[in-house]
Amino acid sequence: MAKKVVATLKTGAGKSFTKVIKMVKSPKTGAYAFKEEVVHNDHVKDFLSGK
Numbered sequence: 001m002a003k004k005v006v007a008t009l010k011t012g013a014g015k016s017f018t019k020v021i022k023m024v025k026s027p028k029t030g031a032y033a034f035k036e037e038v039v040h041n042d043h044v045k046d047f048l049s050g051k
Helices: 002-009 012-016 041-049
Strands: 017-025 032-040
Touching: 017 041, 032 041
Parallel strands: none
Antiparallel strands: 017 032
């Protein structure tokens, strides 16, 4: 399944998107979790800064 996603993103308009993985700390337990999302290249810094 992962190969299909990667192949889809490399063709056509998919080149303008990036998969971003951010580590987020839970305020309740203090444990870290990973939040991943596919965002447009222009919005990567906004995603990482938390906006």
